[in-house]
Amino acid sequence: MTVSVTVNGKLFEDESESVSLLALLRDRWGLLGTKNACEEGECGSCTVRLDDVLVNACLVLATQADGREVTTVEGMATDAGLHPVQQAFVDAGAVQCGFCTSGMVLAADDLLRRVPCPTAAEVRAEMAGNLCRCTGYRHIVDAVCLAAERTTAEQV
């Protein structure tokens, strides 16, 4: 069976139906922005958006993604520049080694779509599935709040 997935607006195909979506993205299609750490759904490093739902790509079979749309961190920025969440992570100093960052950015974007102005406590609770080994989380929470402030200010 050929698995066909639209990733960041571009169609990708592969015969590897028995692997995970994470393996398709990284090993078959060279999209290395999505990170692989635990492969057990515990760390959030492999977070991507599948249609409109955030998933851990390591827990999604290739066949489950067939015919669907995936957004990875490579699809966040545009020709106009970084995505507002990415820019906020830079400006708030929320990146150290960067290993968790792509998953964090996808998770933060998903949170802000659902809750445009979250409190710091809500950010911590909603993003509890994304682990960071470096930052102590304070700057990550600051970054999400900064992105929320900027997005809200633009809409006033």
Ligand code: FES
């Ligand atoms: S690599 Fe998928 S959740 Fe850790």
Ligand code: FES
């Ligand atoms: S910045 Fe290193 S794991 Fe989060």
